[in-house]
Amino acid sequence: MLSALLVLAVAAAPAKASAPPPEDPLQWQVPGQVSVVEVPAKMDVGGIPVRFRVVTSKEKVEFLLRHFGQAFADAGFYIERKQQRLAPQPHLTALNTRTLTSYTVILTPQAGGLTEVVVGEARLGARRPTAPPSVPVYPGAKNLLQADFEGAQTLGYEVQAPAAEVKAWYQEQLSRAGYRAEEPFVFRKKAQEVRVEVTPHAGSLHVLLFLRTAGEAPSK
Incomplete structure (x- = not known):
């Protein structure tokens, strides 16, 4: 609701004569900036190249929403009036x-009156086909999404199944593929490590697999 009201306010606001902001929103100065967290430069989500910047600000959420709404409008970006709510946190998207x-x-x-500001860029025009998953996917999985980071991959999806059943299935499937359990739902095969997380979400089950090259396990 807050995002929708902001978009309407921006659309109705009179044009300003101020200079436009820099072309790259990830380089925009965030009001009240306290700190910046560096995020790996090379990421790919669902075949789409993405970048992120994470900033901590002293400003409140409502002020920052108005700020970014106006900045997007000043840059000439398209802002959909009625935006789909994709996360519980207030958010705004422009194209x-x-x-x-x-x-x-x-x-x-955040605690202490601070606000975490995540600014993300998705290059939709550079989307590429994704390779088939390198780990098993539970039958009936929906909304499959793969992401490639520097030295790691994630695979997430939703499924209608009991959590215990999905966990047991991965225990069996990864063991068959040559992985051995090092910790509860942490599996390794030589230098490859797979972590499995299962979380109830909106009446279904959200499954997240984190894959990385962790180096050879010490011999026992």
């Missing part, structure tokens, strides 16, 4: 129609 690049800002209140 650079010239480059087919979307920008999303997600705002999360």
Whole structure:
């Protein structure tokens, strides 16, 4: 609701004569900036190249929503009036129609009156086909999403199944594939490590697999 009201306010606001902000929103100065967290430069989500910047700000969520809404409008980006709520946190998405690049800002209140500001860029026009998953996927999985980071991969999806059943299935499937359990739902095969997380979500089960090259396990 807050995002929708902000978009309407921005659309109705009179144009300003101020200079436009820099072309790259990830380089915009965040009001009240306290700190910045560096995020790996090379990421790919669902075949789409993405970048993130995480900033901590002293400003409140409502102020930052208004700020980014106006900044997106000043940059000439398209802002959909009625935006789908994709996360519990307040967020706003805009599209650079010239480059087919979307920008999303997600705002999360933190302790001490601070706000975590995540600014993400998705280059929709550079989307590439994704390779088949390198680990088993539970039958009936929906909304499959793969992400590639520097030295790691994630695979997430939703499924209608009991958590215990999904966990037992992965225990069996990964063991058959040559993995051995090192910790509860942490499996290793030579230098490859797979972590399995299962979380109830909105009446279904969210499954997240984290894959990385962890180096050879010490011999026992």
